[in-house]
Amino acid sequence: MAHRDGARDPGDAAHDQRWVRDVRDAVRCAGVLLVLLLLLDWGSDRLTPWRGVLWAAVALLLFLTLYPARVCAGDGWLASRRLLRERRVHTDLLVSVRCMDGVAPRLVLRDAFGGRVEIDPDVLVRNPQLWFRLEAGAEKAAAGGILLCGTTALRCLSRRVDREAAQAVFKASGLD
Structure with missing residues (x-):
């Protein structure tokens, strides 16, 4: 559908x-x-x-x-829904990914159609399935030469997701 x-x-x-x-x-x-x-x-x-x-x-x-944004991702898209509005980007057509630091860190994603989504990076760290969907789309965008800015931010976030996942495995196995 x-x-x-x-x-x-x-x-x-x-x-x-x-x-x-x-x-x-x-x-x-x-x-x-x-x-x-x-x-x-x-x-x-x-x-x-x-x-x-x-x-x-x-x-x-x-x-x-x-009230938190409801973040979901599928094959080639990521969406963030607040109370009144949903914002969506095509992850395989991303042109920029920026990490905004501050009191509330934000990851700002923009696609080739002008779509823009701001999400808390912790949502991706806590939900590896969301991260994998975003990463797969971003890799397609980078391979196609569309992703102009943000590969460094994505690499940093990837390392963080991997680190958190490894810590969770160590903790679950009693090796922490």
Whole structure:
């Protein structure tokens, strides 16, 4: 089955295995904040319906800020879905891969059609199947001469994924 932009059906895709847990964590954080704010107002006898609505809006804003992107990848594509929008790139037509460092590191992928996806590199490290799909597409793009910038960032990420996988194997076998 074809997707709207020619990619295969998302049913055969690799998904972020920790996404559900991350959503639960976002809900918990927002819920705890809401309860604490309401208890604080209630304890000081300043709780009114309008203040309750205000605290609920603050908790909702925190939830929206913490809500994780749902990353999935298939043969030749990678997608990142937020609450309202999905962004998708053709990994076999990547033209650039940049690693943005900072408070929240990001991997920025751009394809030949102008598609742009920003993802947390830790998602790829935690989910080797996502990484393998991205790497396979990027290798095709590099072999075709399309990938103009980003091979160094991909090599660094590849070493990190390999290191984490090796550590997981050592830990599982009791050799750490």
